[in-house]
Amino acid sequence: MPEYLTPGVYVEETSFRSRSIEGVPTSTFGMAGRTEYGPVPYLLPGGPTVLPGPALVTSFTEYERAFGGLKIGEEDCPLALAARAFFANGGRRLYVSRVFPFVRTSAAEDAPPAVDANFASLAVPATGTPLLYWRARWPGSAGARISVAVTFRRGKNILIAGGDGALRLTGVQAGAAVEVLPLSGGNAPSPSDDAPPVAANVRTVVRRADGILGYLNGQGGFEPVAAGTAAFHLTLAVTVRLGERVDVYNELELDDRHPRSVGNVLQAADPADEFSLVWLDTVRPAAGAPPTLPGARLAALLGLGQPGAHLTRGGDGLEPTAQDLGGKEANPDSLTDPARGLGALAEIDDIAIVALPDTVTLPAAEQKTAVDLLIGHCEKLRYRMAIVDPPRDSSISEVRRFRAQFDTKYAALYYPWVRITDPSRRPDPGAPPPVIDVPPSGYVAGVYARSDVERGVHKAPANEVLLGINDFTTNVTYDRQSVLNPEGVNALRFFEGRARRVWGARTMSSDPEWKYVNVRRLFIYLEHSIEKSTQWAVFEPNNERLWASVRQTVEDFLITVWRTGALLGTKPEEAFFVRCDRTTMTQNDLDNGRLICLIGVAPTYPAEFVVFRVGQFTADAQRG
Structure with missing residues (x-):
């Protein structure tokens, strides 16, 4: 009971109701695999340490901004196609853990990534000794399609006369760039907005110990504002393009002393825009060499021209293995060795459904290993369900042999693949629309999410229409399903007048107690909700x-x-x-x-x- 030491009246708050349990979300989807570009942890020698976790996206438009399109080079991206299918079928929340096996500087497993072999870049200026580099934030050949353009804006004269008659800079912070010009006939000059600043006239604003603003001279000292001059504030706008995506960053300053400088806003580790495409890498002068003058830096940035220059080099890394998709947990003894792949998804508590669409690109033995890792992930965490894709072009006998290799109550297998109009190609007039075959996990995950939102997790995610598909790669008839259903292979079927539907709700378990997907997911929901909401009882x-x-x-x-x-x-x-x-x-x-x-x-x-x-x-x- 509370301790009372001084006589008086005390008012205490108490509760006369039991604590409530809040149900956990059940429709959040998580996937790990290759994407065109996007967040992935890396540590470059002498460079930035970038350690993003899985990114949350709530629409396919947001996915495209974060991770790119439906292709990786010339190949289809199974994860992107699955994300598109998930949102098209009613999904709302998706976590993506990008997998990128780096090309390394040596064959050693712990060797650092090779910069040029993984990351696209652009030297500034393009000829001579580079002063700066525009670098792609994320590895991948898509970086070579990024273009960068820099423009400037010249403000009004920002010199004013103080009460003592001395000139003062106003409206700027330390780190701002100004163009200093002599007065013309006692009046401030009016330079043309189109005329680029002369490099010798550009100064960086610095603050003296007494708070007075002035200029940074060539020796790194303080240069006071001179009489008979005018100062024009220079700001930059950076335009970054990748395909149809255009990102514009306005009102940027030149020097890193300013919090809104180009280098600070467009940095690698923690930029203002979480999904920015590029970052600005400043080349440090050699030992004993004079610092780079602000005018030279500005001229180099503006020298990219319009509509800008493209980055070059970069690559899509090595082909991922089953172990790459499975990833690993974070190293508890190192903050620079984070979790990867499925291991990164394990750190997100809200995820209730997981899939690995990239397993279908692996050889048969590797696909079995990857599915085992996916099932092990769900069994270890207990509160999530896996959706397993069958191998490409599987016959009825082949999918039965594939299913026979697993026995788990935390996964479900769906068959066959679905056929859709290729969304990455524009059809030729008069020609049949191009089609591609994609694994069903993204579509089924969307059905899971839609059923959970509309009916609840206790409703079996079956007898639900699959949206956005043309056909199935195999026609599963009544007789064929009578073979598949008892073995725990959920069929996707077409019914005349009733569209194409999910026609099965069984897990991959031999235990009849956990035969149905909705029963397993209901208990996951109950157990997780009770565990999270009764933590108050500890101690x-x-x-x-x-x-x-x-x-x-x-x-x-x-x-x-x-x-x-x-x-x-x-x-x-x-x-x-x-x-x-x-x-x-x-x-x-x-x-x-x-x-x-x-x-x-x-x-x-x-x-x-x-x-x-x-x-x-x-x-x-x-x-x-």
């Missing part, structure tokens, strides 16, 4: 008051779940039970600080086989 006094509070909290949550139709029974007592008392704990449990709550629920199973029995009866027969 509370382990007595009858705590037990009653935990019981009430869980019962209130399960009643809400029962009312949604997720549990069987006409009344709560038939749908679930919650026990947390001396019958669930021994004295040894109490002595060792264990609170044990026993919860039983009766889930609803899908009506997979709907049977109507029809028979004849006579007119005078009584109907009971």
Whole structure:
């Protein structure tokens, strides 16, 4: 109880209600794999350390801005196609962990990435000794399609006379660039907006210890504002283009002393724009060499011309292996060795559905390994479900052999692949539209998300229409599905007049208790929600008051779940039970600080086989 030491009136707040349990999200999707470009951790020798985690995107437009388009070079990108399918079928939240096996400076596994072999760049100026480099923030051959253009804007004269008659700079901070020109007949000159500044007239504004603003001279010292001059504030605009994407960064300053300088706004590690394409790398002068003058730096940036110059070099790295897709967990002893691949997705608690579309590009043995890593990821984390893609061009016998290699309640397999109009190609007039075959995981994940939002996680994500497809690569008939369904292969089928639908909701488990996807996902939802919302009970006094509070909290949550139709029974007592008392704990449990709550629920199973029995009866027969 509170401690009272001084006589007086004390008012305390208390609660007379049980704590509530909030349901966790169940429709958040996570994928790891190759993309055209986009965030990936890397550490360059003598360069930046860039350690982004998986990026959250909420639309395919946002995905394209972060990770590029549907192609990697000339090849289709399975992950991008899956992301497009996910959002087209009702998905709303997607985490992407980009996998990029770097070309390294040597064969050693821990060797640093080779800069030019992975990252596109542009020397500034293009001839002579470079003063700056525009570099692609992310590795990939797409960097060679990035162009950069820099323009300037000249403001009004920013010199004013102070109360003591001395001239003062106004409206600028340290690090701003100004063009200093002599007065003409006592009046400030009016230089043409199109005329580039003369390099010798450009100065960097610095602040003296007493707070007075002046210029940085060539020796790094302070140069006061001279009488008989005018100063024009120079700001920059950087335009970065990649295909149809155009990013414009306005009102940038020249020197890194300014918080809004080009180098600070467009830096590699933590830029103002999370998904910016380029960063500005400043070349340090050699030992004993004079510093680069601001006019030379400005002239080099403006020398790119219009509409700009393209970056060069870069590459798409090595072909990923199953181990690359599986990734690894973060090194606990090093902040510069983060998690990668599926290991990075493990750090995102909200993810409930995962897939690896790139497994279909691997050889058969490698694909088996990658699916094992995906299943192991879900089994270890317990609160997520995997969607597995079958190998390309699988026959009925081949997909059965593929399915026979796995036994898990945390994954589901869908067959066959889907055929869509190629979204990356414009059809020729008079020719049939170009089509491509894509794995089904992105489409099914979107159906999962749509079903969860519209009906709830307890509803089997089946008998749902697949949107955005032309056909299936294989026609699964009634007889063919009678072979696939008992083995846990969920069929995608076409029904005349009812479109193309998901026609199965089974896991890849041999345990009949966990045969259905919705039952497994319902228990994931219940377990995860209860775990997250009962953390308050840790270190509370382990007595009858705590037990009653935990019981009430869980019962209130399960009643809400029962009312949604997720549990069987006409009344709560038939749908679930919650026990947390001396019958669930021994004295040894109490002595060792264990609170044990026993919860039983009766889930609803899908009506997979709907049977109507029809028979004849006579007119005078009584109907009971």
